[in-house]
Amino acid sequence: MKSKSSIPASKSGKYWLVKSEPEVFSIDCLAASPAKTTCWEGVRNYQARNFMRDEMQIGDFVLFYHSNASPPAIVGLAKVVRAFYPDPTAFNKKSPYFDPKSRKEQPTWGMVDIQLVEKFSQPLGLDFLKKVPELSKMTLLQKGSRLSVQPVRPDEFDTVIRLSRQLAKPVAVF
């Protein structure tokens, strides 16, 4: 019998990774959010914005990464549930994400909504990921890579999901 693949496939064929500092917004915050959904506010980098605006589509899968964490790790999977729309925090003077140059008539910044699909039972730590040959080209693992919203190649996405499944299995004891 053919077994059904447990690797999720996105309709668009596109996959992403977003970074968040767990001190600011962790995967547990996402899990505790209404409908396990949050708006991805505060992106203030043009390249990251352009990915969200020009390429992200509803249904795309998004790896959730904890940066500035110990250890830094991919901690779960989410998906896009709302396409790009203006980020109101850019107009809020009290927000840390306030941008005085952004005009309401023509907003500079935007965001998408993402919904939690699953929190990995074992985080995939940065040091672990670096040892995986199939991931050697992954944007996240390149030196000096700081993009907070970045594309992930389909084969890399498959590898990450497969590793998360492997790590979730009980360790054999002899």
Place this chain on the structure above:
DNA sequence: GCCAACGTTGGC
């Protein structure tokens, strides 16, 4: 807390 790498700003 340090600091390398990167992005942005602004004078010229």
Place this chain on the structure above:
DNA sequence: GCCAACGTTGGC
């Protein structure tokens, strides 16, 4: 358009 100064990111 160049590039120095500055600010931010993020691993360690």
